[in-house]
Each structure stands twice: as structure tokens, then as C-alpha cells.
Amino acid sequence: MDDLYRENLMDHYQHPRHHGPMAECDAEAEGQNPLCGDQVIVQVKLTDGTIEEMRFTGHGCAISQAATSMLTELVQGLTVDEAAALPSQAILDELAIPLSAMRVKCAVLGLGTLKLALHRSAGTPLPAEWGDTDEMVWS
Amino acid sequence: MTVSPLTPTDLARIRADFPILARELHGQPLAYLDSASTSQKPQQMLDAMTSFYSTSNANVHRGVYTLGVESTDAFEAARDAVAALLNAPSRREVIFTRNTTEALNLVAKTYGVQNCGPGDVIVSTVLEHHANLVPWQVLAEQTGATLRFLDIDDEGNLQLDALDAIAREGNVKLVAVTHQSNTLGVRPPVAEIVAWAHAQGAVVVLDAAQTVPNRPVDVQALDVDFLAFSGHKTLGPTGIGALWGRESLLADLQPFLTGGEMIRSVKLERTSWNALPWKFEAGTPAYAEAVGLHAAIDYLQAVGLEAIDAHEHAITDYALGRLAEVPGLRIIGPQTAAARGGVVSFVLDDVHPHDIAEILDRHAVCVRAGHHCTQPLIERLGLAATVRASFYLTTTEAEIDRLVAGLLDVRRVMGV
Known part of the structure; x- marks a missing residue:
């Protein structure tokens, strides 16, 4: 099982990066997967259209929380357009572990919530590919 | 009326009727502990x-x-x-x-x-x-x-x-x-x-x-x-x-x-x-x-529903005793076998039930994790999800032992 719960993933789960609320932010959204009770709240600080910092809070399984922690490092310094265009595969590559279809939803919860925050902040609609994740609850 | 539970000989004979129990997962024999979801099938039915x-x-x-x-x-x-x-x-x-x-x-x-x-x-x-x-x-x-x-x-x-x-x-x-x-x-x-x-x-x-x-x-x-x-x-x-x-x-x-x-x-x-x-x-x-x-x-x-009930009671009693040995494990629901059937929900420290079920799967132990189609109940209990192990006429003490060993491995992997 160590191929699944490998060291890097567990390190992010137990020591999440950029974790905890941000006093002032430019974009914010909450994502929940009611099937497993996973929840993340994403906050983003922007400078000139670039992600200065993404922070998150929440709770859930190791996959959802570690993937969101990895995401905070992945998107730092990206432009809003670059981050909003990140494919799910980017976070799956980051996790670098085999995931069943059910656990993929856990893995992309943070990314979907970040995209919602960025699109909401820019006043643009969430892309269609996030519209079919109907198990998720976005707010 | 007291009915004897199934004997080890009965259990071995019953288990031989269920072809899926011969399957191995990850190099280990299947321990199917999800009968409350669906039962496995005897050859006679097939x-x-x-x-x-x-x-x-x-x-x-x-x-x-x-x-x-x-x-x-x-x-x-x-x-x-x-x-x-x-x-x-x-x-x-x-x-x-x-x-x-x-x-x-x-x-x-x-x-x-x-x-x-x-x-x-x-x-x-x-x-x-x-x-x-x-x-x-x-x-x-x-x-x-x-x-x-x-x-x-x-x-x-x-x-x-x-x-x-x-x-x-x-x-x-x-x-x-x-x-x-x-x-x-x-x-x-x-x-x-x-x-x-x-x-x-x-x-x-x-x-x-x-x-x-x-x-x-x-x-x-x-x-x-x-x-x-x-x-x-x-x-x-x-x-x-x-x-x-x-x-x-x-x-x-x-x-x-x-x-x-x-x-x-x-x-x-x-x-x-x-x-x-x-x-x-x-x-x-x-x-x-x-x-x-x-x-x-x-x-x-033919097996006898009284005998199956007695077996489930005995195996649930055994499971509650063994699960109590796992540090950080909390049984959700009645704490004794007397007041319940062969279904045991539990949580383990703050490890998410999906992580527990996934690690147990690597031990070929099949349990359910989530809200079990009872969201209002899970919310009433102040939880987000539980792990559920459920037993039936094929469940053995050896399978419970493997569940417990798997849970100790969950603690190791998750660092709790």
C-alpha cells in the first residue's frame, strides 16, 4: 500500500503547506464532496493578475487534503489564466499515485474549488468541464 | 430457545459453497466484510x-x-x-x-x-x-x-x-x-x-x-x-x-x-x-x-436462520472485543453485541474512513466507508462518515483478525 500512501503524499497530508485562513483575499470559494464529507475552502491573494499565494482550510481524506496542499505550491506565481486552465491531470501528476475513479474526485476537489474562486473573482463562468462534477457542492 | 452457532466444520462447508471466497486480492484471500451492502452468492443459487x-x-x-x-x-x-x-x-x-x-x-x-x-x-x-x-x-x-x-x-x-x-x-x-x-x-x-x-x-x-x-x-x-x-x-x-x-x-x-x-x-x-x-x-x-x-x-x-442469527451474534461479540484492542478506535452504536445485529460502524482517531477502507483493501479486507445511505443519522451522530464492517453466515474469526491487523497497519501508514 505504500505505493498509494507514499511518503510525499503523507508529508503533505500531515504537514499541509499554505494551510490556515488568510485575513484578506482577492478570491475565495468552498468545495465539498458530500459523498465522503471532504471539504476545502480556498483563498487566493492576487498581484497584477498573478497568484501571490493560495491558502486553504478544510478537512477530509488524505488524498483531498494532500492534493490541495500540493496545489498551493503548484499555482504559486502562475497567472490567473494559467491557473484557471490547469487540467485535472496536473494535480494527478503531482500526486503520482494510481487512483480509482472515486478517489479522483477527492484529488481534484481543491483544483475545482480554486477554479471556482478565480472565475468568480473575474466574473467569468466556471468552465463546462467542472459543471459535470455533480456530486460536488460548490459555494 | 437457544440455538448453537455454526461450528467451524459448518463454516468451512458453507464457505466452500461461495466461489468468490476463493478469490485472492493483492496476493491475499478475500475477507468480505460488506454483507450489509450485498451478500455474496452460493453456487447453489448460481x-x-x-x-x-x-x-x-x-x-x-x-x-x-x-x-x-x-x-x-x-x-x-x-x-x-x-x-x-x-x-x-x-x-x-x-x-x-x-x-x-x-x-x-x-x-x-x-x-x-x-x-x-x-x-x-x-x-x-x-x-x-x-x-x-x-x-x-x-x-x-x-x-x-x-x-x-x-x-x-x-x-x-x-x-x-x-x-x-x-x-x-x-x-x-x-x-x-x-x-x-x-x-x-x-x-x-x-x-x-x-x-x-x-x-x-x-x-x-x-x-x-x-x-x-x-x-x-x-x-x-x-x-x-x-x-x-x-x-x-x-x-x-x-x-x-x-x-x-x-x-x-x-x-x-x-x-x-x-x-x-x-x-x-x-x-x-x-x-x-x-x-x-x-x-x-x-x-x-x-x-x-x-x-x-x-x-x-x-x-x-437448510443452514437454519436461527443458527445464522446465533453465528452473527457470536462473531459480532468477537469483533467488538477485538476492535477494542485497536488504539484510537471508537465503536459507533451499541457497545455490546446484545443490542445489535452483525453490523459494526467505527471511526479511528481522525483518519478519514475512505483512507481506512482504501488501506484495508490492500489487505484484501472489504469494508464500506461513508454515510451508508443514512446521511441524517451520520449528521445526528456528529460525524462525516464511518467505516462499517458487516458479517454474515460466511464470516470467520480469522477474517476479523485480518480486519484488526489491517487497522493496525492503517495506524502505521497514517502515522497515528
Whole structure:
């Protein structure tokens, strides 16, 4: 099982990066997967259209929380357009572990919530590919 | 009456009948601990369906040719087997459905719609599976009736003290309750609830999906009015379940679904309904699955439902003792085997149940993680999810030992 719960993933789960609320932010959204009770709240600080910092809070399984922690490092310094265009595969590559279809939803919860925050902040609609994740609850 | 649990020899013989138990996962033999979701299948049941399809298949209640007669006889014999299993007064009271969910919906959309209206009260409980909760919510919305829920204590024991206030409110028409919680294994005091409901002039709908598979269930002794169960949890195939209902109630109801089979005569202007039970069985029924369910019932009765119940009690007692040895593990629900069936929900420190189930899968231990289709119950308990291990006539102490070893490995992997 160590191929699944490998060291890097567990390190992010137990020591999440950029974790905890941000006093002032430019974009914010909450994502929940009611099937497993996973929840993340994403906050983003922007400078000139670039992600200065993404922070998150929440709770859930190791996959959802570690993937969101990895995401905070992945998107730092990206432009809003670059981050909003990140494919799910980017976070799956980051996790670098085999995931069943059910656990993929856990893995992309943070990314979907970040995209919602960025699109909401820019006043643009969430892309269609996030519209079919109907198990998720976005707010 | 004391019945001996299954002996190790019995268990070995039973397990040899279940071909899937020979399967290995990740190099280890399967430890299937999710029977509350669905049961695995004995070869005898699989053979009965294969033999039926190989020799006698034809649509039922149609053909005058030999195959059609054999098929109809086999289908109706399955109905007799279900009637006998439940000690039903009449075979006309056994309606085949797809599963428990469809059986409960049938009651809501026939008896419920035809008997409930504004000002009436429907009573259910926070213990219920969504299948015995959502249909009553929809019924209340459709008819203007009010839906009241009985609460539990922190161990999951149903609290009946609200019944007095509900009785004063009056107009109670229907009480829907589970025979055994699929999440906690707790068994509500059905006899008290039935006595109370009948004193109010209400009918009782019992969700027996978790008890028909593993202990004697007698509709006359229970004195309920409707009872539902699923074939797939009862060693049978998917796609077949049954509703039992009192003939005096069923006789007056308008049909559930309409079409072929459920009619007596059809004219362009008007249709008259078939007799019970076929009035409620529109379209070609799952007759091959009924044959499978019949074989499953025969299997259960050959082993003995009292013996299966005693085995589940013994294995649950053993599991509760072994699970108590796992540091950080908390049993959700009754803490002793006395008050519950063979279903144990638990949490382990703050490790998410999905992580636990995934790591256990690497040990070939199959458990369920999540809300188990009981979101209101999980919320009432202040949780997001639990891990659930559930036991049946094939479960061994060795499988429980592997669950415990797997949980110790969960602690290691997750660093708790």
C-alpha cells in the first residue's frame, strides 16, 4: 500500500503547506464532496493578475487534503489564466499515485474549488468541464 | 430457545459453497466484510439460475407451451417460498419488486398517496436508510401531510418519548421504521412501535432489508402491515426483492405501475386490474431472479436462520472485543453485541474512513466507508462518515483478525 500512501503524499497530508485562513483575499470559494464529507475552502491573494499565494482550510481524506496542499505550491506565481486552465491531470501528476475513479474526485476537489474562486473573482463562468462534477457542492 | 452457532466444520462447508471466497486480492484471500451492502452468492443459487435459463426459460403467465408453464410454475413457486419464509397468511400478499427501495416506494405511491392528506402525520426515525426516508419526504410534500422523526440517544437507541406528543397531535396515518439499522446494527423496539401505531389507527411499514437475510422474520408475529426486503442481500441475485402487505390493505389500493401483466381486461376506454398480487407487478417480472431467490431461501433454510442469527451474534461479540484492542478506535452504536445485529460502524482517531477502507483493501479486507445511505443519522451522530464492517453466515474469526491487523497497519501508514 505504500505505493498509494507514499511518503510525499503523507508529508503533505500531515504537514499541509499554505494551510490556515488568510485575513484578506482577492478570491475565495468552498468545495465539498458530500459523498465522503471532504471539504476545502480556498483563498487566493492576487498581484497584477498573478497568484501571490493560495491558502486553504478544510478537512477530509488524505488524498483531498494532500492534493490541495500540493496545489498551493503548484499555482504559486502562475497567472490567473494559467491557473484557471490547469487540467485535472496536473494535480494527478503531482500526486503520482494510481487512483480509482472515486478517489479522483477527492484529488481534484481543491483544483475545482480554486477554479471556482478565480472565475468568480473575474466574473467569468466556471468552465463546462467542472459543471459535470455533480456530486460536488460548490459555494 | 437457544440455538448453537455454526461450528467451524459448518463454516468451512458453507464457505466452500461461495466461489468468490476463493478469490485472492493483492496476493491475499478475500475477507468480505460488506454483507450489509450485498451478500455474496452460493453456487447453489448460481446453478439454479443457470439451469433455469438453460432448460425452462420462457416468459411467465403467457405461453400455453411447456416452457411457459414450467417458467410460470417456477416463478410462482418462488412466491410461495417467500410467503413461507415470512410466514405470510397468503401468497397473494407477496409482491415481487426490484428491491427494498422499490417496495417502499410502492407503499408510498399507492397506500400513502391514497390515504394521506393535509393534516395527517407520517412518523419515521433518524435511523432510516434513505430508502425508508426519502419516499416519505416526497409523500409528505405531495399530500400536505406532516413528517415527524423519532430521535436516538448517542448509542443509536431509538427514543420513544416523543410518541406521546405525536399521539396528542393526532391523525397519524403511517409509521415507517427499520427492523435493524444498516449503519449501526441497532434494532429498534418494533413491538412497542407497532402497538403504539395501531392504537393511533396507523399502519406500520417495516424495512427488513437487514434482517430477512439473517434471522427468522415472521410478519404475523411482528404484526406489521407492510414489510420490504431485497433478494441481493439474502444470497439471491440483484433485481429482485419483495413487498409483503396485508391483503385487506392491498385489495383496496389502486395499482403502482400500469401496463401488461397487471391487467384483467383492457379496452380502449377502460382497464380493469388483475387480482392480487399481480395487480402490482406490471410488465415482465424478474422471474429468473425469482428462481435464484427461491434457491437462496432454500439454502438459508437448510443452514437454519436461527443458527445464522446465533453465528452473527457470536462473531459480532468477537469483533467488538477485538476492535477494542485497536488504539484510537471508537465503536459507533451499541457497545455490546446484545443490542445489535452483525453490523459494526467505527471511526479511528481522525483518519478519514475512505483512507481506512482504501488501506484495508490492500489487505484484501472489504469494508464500506461513508454515510451508508443514512446521511441524517451520520449528521445526528456528529460525524462525516464511518467505516462499517458487516458479517454474515460466511464470516470467520480469522477474517476479523485480518480486519484488526489491517487497522493496525492503517495506524502505521497514517502515522497515528
